[in-house]
Amino acid sequence: MNITCKGNQISKYFADFLVKRKGVIDASEYKVEIRSYEKLQNYCDCPDFKKNFLGTCKHIEKIVNFKKPSGNLNSPYIEIFLDYSDDINLKVAFPQKIDPAAKLFMLKYLDANKEFKSPHNDVLQVFMRDMESGADPSIFNYIRISDAVAELNRENIIKENINRIQTSHKESIRQNALSGKFLKFPVYDYQIDGMLHLAFSGRAMLADEMGLGKTVQAVAAAALMKEYLNVKKVLVVSPASLKTEWEEQIRKFTDLSTLVLFGPREERLKAYRETQAFFILTNYEQIVRDYEDINNLLQPDLVILDEAQRIKNWKTKTASNIKKLNSKFAFILTGTPIENKIDELYSLTEFIDPRIFGSLFRFNRKYYNFDAEGKTFGFKNLRELHETIKPIMLRRRKDEIAEQLPERIDNNYFVQMTPEQLKRYEEHAYRVSILMSIAKSRPLKPEEHDDLQRRLACMRMLCDTVYILDQTITDSPKVDEVIKILNDIWDNNPERKVIIFSEWVKILELMMNQLVDNKVIFSWHVGTVPQEKRRDEINNFKNNPECKVFLSSDSGGVGLNLQAASVVINMDLPWNPAKLEQRIARAWRKHQKNSVNVINLISENTIEHRMLATLGFKRELADGILDARADFGEIEKPDNRNKFMERLASIMNTSFVEVPGQEDNKEQPLQNNEEQVPCEEKMKQELSVATPPELKICNGLIDSKTGALKGLFAVSNNPETKEKLNDIAKKSNISSDEGVLLINEETYALLQKLSSMGIISFNSSNLSEIYKTKETQVEEEPVWKKKKVLAASIYKKASRDYKMARLLKEGGFDEEYRKPLIDSIKSAAKALFILANESLLEKEPELIPESSIERICSVLKVDADLGFILKLCYSVNEDIASTYPGIYDLTNQIHEITEAKITGYGL
Structure with a gap:
């Protein structure tokens, strides 16, 4: 490891060092700050240091052991640094011998414990400004500020700026987006929530279920950030097949300039260097090679990762290089944050902020159970995991949004294999059973494990057709069955369009030949089709009424909007349910005008047939962590993982044993962020450091015409306060x-x-509060009171509807009373939801999620029978709900308990 001292240093021991691995071409270089040889006060800008929470790393240890002085082991400077040893805390360390002027300068920012005064962020900003502009050079030389502190200060300024904009403009932004003033077309209310979440979180994840329009929400958020946060360049990274989809969505909703990146490396470098486009659309394969050039030449303000499951495997080169992209802001878009394992969520979150979970070792120890041999056998702390990701991740399910999607009808069609298929299938199945028997007594060797995986894949291929493995045999009962299905569909409605998915291109070739023989026009969308050609295939299917079929491998199962189709045929089943849902969501999504038929083709009595019952655990795991829907306790039980393994074993009808460079951070001088902090905010920060004696109140006087600060209004008994x-x-x-x-x-x-x-x-509109002592501050109304007021106002409508229903019922209007009765139950449920919800809602919700009924029953101790009635009114047709036996008497109980809960809430 090469170690060099960086720049002009007063001390050769307590200095900044550059560390680089010796003998490795293109090895990353890291900066190490040494301030102590005995305490955990040092810093390294390598990725490992920032997330291991140990307060050290191999680079620091190398220098500490190599350079250790014989005398004083601690820095001669006043050190301002971040303590990474457990959590991240701002710290100050004084030397044994200290310059009196430097000590006096520092003490005005510190409390009695020699830590930064509260509020820490405000005081830190004042300190940094004073160091940049007002510190005496002789004092400056005695104070050393860590790069990590400067970066923290920049992050705080950005967050505060975002919060100010959100507070001032959130409602006007919402109204403009709803009315179509902000974008070319209005968007749905839930999509505005997604836009605001992304834009005002800065670095965030949008994990909406497939089909809810994540692309539109990200485009809108980027446009919002251009207007309010000075974002100038947005790098979009998506699968290659989706670049055209992004281009279409950007053009549809905005007038912002867009560059779609194609071509060899020389052309891409020229584009990174010269483009003035706002959106730059790339694919993952390009970024793996170009990430350094993007950081140096393009320098995007915002990076958007679409279908970000591409980086869920943290071991891959794609994930490693993508995470080296530098940007102030970042969005992750994925409908499936968890497909198989919970550490996939770790990898995604690491791109947003590696400090959320720390190291992978720390994550695994916190959320997995391990046996004596170090093997995982279940999960733990999943509720805590859900709460940890909640601030950065927004996820909505299709059943939660107010606007209802069209009906979806799922059917499984079972087909028999040919004798040749069955013969070859059983040959592989026999060998798999032997390997699984071996795995009972010992772990499989690598070559045995590879053989097992290969044979399982062959069994799945043979469920489709022998042609995938042997092109001399073209029989496929599934292809024959699809032709029959297509004829039935078009006999009933010749205009319907169909998407046909398969994991294997070879069976799609057989399907293509049959379509040609039957003179059916189709589009061909598989991985070998060039990107430019894919765009033509997609547009042909969308716009040509004669093009009835879209043949696609799983490259088309991600991100494409194909609402022109209303039938999805799956020639085979993927291993995990998320991929299956991704396929279906190409057609079953917002703006789909027709009901959608989903048809799964399954070979009888095969691995494919038995897979239908094995995937529930993965879906339940994702539901639990992401949506808090599942029973965390049940998932975490150690024997539940074993049950899952047993279900996998049932696929084979046998027992089954589980077989066991961060990009360089360039040195940056302390930056002057004056323009980002409003004057009155600076005033607040300065007063938190040094408050004039006896000052009680200080307000800014605002010019009603210009909005500028034109003076100060203050209350104090001390005349010196004015000066x-x-x-x-x-x-x-x-x-x-x-x-x-x-x-x-x-x-x-x-x-x-x-x-x-x-x-x-x-006239309080012309006053801006800057400072108040605690005794002059009016205590804000507690959240529980605000909840109670909102719930009571909603319940007034419920009470009116219930009164109307009773009058109609007693007057003999046996049909007319039903609607106000159900309306009264729905309004009562909203009022209860306001009380039971964790956070305060700003206004009455249009509808409440069906899943929230369980929370109402749990938090407010509502009887399960009444909870069932609440759920019934939200989940089925109103006519059916109103005829439920005993609904009238149960409604009375619902209103009695709602009144009681509102009256007693908070007492």
């Missing part, structure tokens, strides 16, 4: 025409009294 406030105002770049208007506490109390009597009035 000190003037000094702080100048430091905060406030040039006030009016200066500081100072009154004493007695005068302020008199004005308040005159205002309460109606003699005078305050």
Whole structure:
């Protein structure tokens, strides 16, 4: 390992060092800051240090052992750094001998424990500004600030800026998006929530179920960030087959410039260097090779990973290189954050913020159970895992949104294999059974494990057709069955379009030959089709009424919008349910106008047949962590993992044993972020560091025409406060025409009294609160009171509807009373939902998720029978719900308990 001292250093031991692996071409170089040879106060910008929470790494240990001085083991500087040893905390370390002027300078930012005063972020910003512009050079030389502290300060400024914009503009943005003023077309309310989540989280994941329009939400969020957060370049990384889809969606909803990146490396480099486009559309294969050039030449403000399951396997080169992309903001879009294992979620989250989970070792120890041999046998702490990802991940299911999707009808068609298929299938099955018997007594050798995987794959191929393995045999009962299905479909409706999916291209070739023989026009979309040609195939299927069939491998099962089709035929079943849902979601999604038929072709009495009952555990695991729908306790039981293995074994009708460089962070000087922080915010921060004596209140005086700060209004009994406030105002770049208007506490109390009597009035719209002492602050109304007020206002409507229903019922209107009765139950459920929900809702929801009924029953202790009635009214036709036996009497109980819960809530 090569170690070199970086730059001009006063001390050769307590300095910044560059570390690089010796003898490795293109090895990454990391910067190490050494401030102690005995305490965990050092820093390295390598990925491992930032997420292992040990406070050290191999690069630091190498230097500490190589350079250790014989004398003082701690830095001679005042060190400002982040402590990574357990959590991430801002720390200050003083040397044994300290310059008096430097100590006096530092103490005004610190409390009695010599830690930064609260609020830490505000005080840190004041300190950093003073170091950049106001510190005496002699003092500056005694203070050393870690790069990590400077980066934390930049992150805080960005977050605060986002929060200010969100507070000021959120509702106007929502209304503009709903009305179509912000984008070319209005979007759905839930899509606006997704847009706001992405834009105002900065680095976030959108994990909506397939078909809910993640692309549109990301495009809208990027456009929003261009307007409010000065985002200038957006790099979109998607599967190659989806670049055209992105181009279409961007053009449809915005007028923003777009570059679709094709061509050899020389052309791509030229584009990275010269493009002025806002959106740059690339695919994963390009990024694996080009990530360094993108960081150096393109320097995107925002990176969007679409169908981000491509980086879920943290071991792959794709995942490793994608995570080396540098950007201020980042979005991850995926409908399947978990397909097989929970550490797939770890890899996705690592791209957003590697500090959320720390190292993979730490993640596995926290959420997996291990036996004495170190093998996993179940899960633990899954509820905590759900809560950990909740702030960065937004996920909605199709059954949660108010606008209902068209009907989906699933059917399984079972076909018999030919004698030749069966013979070859059983040959592989026999060998698989032998391998699984071996696995009972010992772990399989690598070559045995490979043989097992290969033979299982062959068995699945043979379920489709022998032709996949032997092109001399073209028989396929599945292909014959599809031709019959197509004839039946078109006999009933000749306009219907069909998507046919298979994992294997060879059976699609047989299907293509049959379509040609039957003179059926089709589109061909498989991995070997060039990207430009794929675009033509997709557009032909969408726009040509004569093109009735879309033949696609799983390359088309991701991301494409093919609502022109209303039938999806799966020639085979993928191993995991998420891939199956991805296929179906190409047609069954928003804007689909017709009901969708899903037809799964299954070879009888085969591995494929028995797979139908084996995939529930994976779906339940994903539901539990992502949606908090499943029973965490049941999933975490150690024997449940064993049951899952038993279900896998049932596929074979035998027992089964489980077979066992971060891109360089360039050195950056302390940046001047003055323009990002409003003047009044700076004033607040300065007052948190040094508050003038006896200051009670300080408000900004706002010019009603320009919105600019034109002066300060303050309350204090000390006349010197005015001069000190003037000094702080100048430091905060406030040039006030009016200066500081100072009154004493007695005068302020008199004005308040005159205002309460109606003699005078305050125009609070022209005041901006900057500072208040605790005794002058009006305590904000607690959340439970706000919930109670909102629930009571919603229940008023429920009460009116129930009263109307009773009057109609008693008047003999046996049909007319039913609708207001059901409406009253729905409104009562909304009121209960407001009380039971974890967070405060801003307004009455249009509908509530059916899944929330369970939370109402659990949190508010509502009887299960009444909970069933609430769920019934939301999940079935109103006419059916209104005829449920005893519904009238049960409604009375619902209203009694709703009134009681609202009255007693918070008491």
